[in-house]
Amino acid sequence: MHSLMTLIEQSRDWASLERGRDLFTKVADVLQHTFGIEAGMFVYRKPLVHGVINAPVRVYEPWGLGYSETELTRFIDDGAWFSGENYFVSESWLPVEEAPPVWKQVWLDAGVQSVGAWKLVVRGSCVGAMVLGRRTVPDERDAEIMETCAIHISLVLEMLVTRRIAEHASCHDPLTDILNRRGFEQEFNRIQSQHEGHLILGMLDLNGFKDINDNLGHLAGDSILMDVAQTLRQKIGKQGIAARFGGDEFVFAMEMDSENIKAITKRVMDWFADKEYSVSVGCATLGQDGVDWISCLDVADQRLYERKSRGVVLE
CATH class of the missing domain: 3.30.70.270 (Reverse transcriptase/Diguanylate cyclase domain)
Incomplete structure (x- = not known):
């Protein structure tokens, strides 16, 4: 409970951040240093805000893994946590042996024993996943806490997107979508x-x-x-x-x-x-x-x- 309170306290100014990447940087820091999550990343597709169609799905802010964002993003094309229009989310911790094959070695190399993915939702649609790895076997209560974290992050993402939509509308002509x-x-x-x-x-x-x-x-x-x-x-x-x-x-x-x-x-x-x-x-x-x-x-x-x-x- 103390960790959740720390997350909420530190997130008070997150809605004023400029980009989703900035949010993921903040969240990754809290997950590492407050919740003790040894490895993780965010799989995310920017939602439609103003004319951006079919934005690519990417990996953001990985930590505790021996791979870069670019290298991890390439794995998405081979399946695992995202395929077509769907994110694969466990909403619970699973043994690393049950991780998607293309990702399994990534987690093993990091010494991870348990992996889990929790969905990130904006405007009623799943736009990504918070994907985490632990080097110990977490209990059931830990999974519930991670679900609460994902819900809180989703709310902040929703506020960021809503603000961007409002800012765009205030500066653009509604008929032609060029500047007003x-x-x-x-x-x-x-x-x-x-x-x-x-x-x-x-x-x-x-x-x-x-x-x-x-x-x-x-x-x-x-x-x-x-x-x-x-x-x-x-x-x-x-x-x-x-x-x-x-x-x-x-x-x-x-x-x-x-x-x-x-x-x-x-x-x-x-x-x-x-x-x-x-x-x-x-x-x-x-x-x-x-x-x-x-x-x-x-x-x-x-x-x-x-x-x-x-x-x-x-x-």
Whole structure:
């Protein structure tokens, strides 16, 4: 009971950790030094948070074993504790002889006599297992304590995932899943502190978007908005960021070698040349057209509407 109380006390700030790996590091330390668990690891697949599909199953934070995370992760492909969509969890201690064959030698090399795996659950789904080894034969009460530990770790994992989902939602547009205004401001501050070339900011909107919604329907309009977002995200890639500020108004920031605004504007518009819709674009250079992203976007917006007023789509 004292060990469980220590776990609970030390876990008070775990929900503020940034990553699941950080949590596993903390838990491994407690399991080793408070519960006296001689060997173990965490088998874990990151749950779907924002567009990450089929994240790989990996081993995290092994201790008391003569193998690295990478080496142990390779064993997963050969079966043992994870296969397809299922985790194999004993929820009890078993003699090492009953361990999956591919893992048996790993435990024997570590002098382990008993092994056990307890599931980790997030949002009602098993996302991994806490896999442990003891060099002595534990009693039944020990298995119950490990089950309680796994439940507690699952609750903390749930809080981490829930926080990440909330943070993602607060910074991303729900329709297109690119950044919203808040997310753009945060990410722009990051890239502004790291950029080495010219930082170009741009505004983009759809030509005749109201007519598209009126004539084709809002579902068609939403489909076009999602295509614009996907195109910007793919074309800009690691050069910068893209965001939707609302309606058909998109903004972007890119690090470029050139500061030729006319050429860069044409380049962006060329990305949409083969679409069934058309866009208007205006760009500005940070430091030349404005001292911050707000003033630059104001200049870019003016240039966009100047082009629109002249009926310029492509030059």
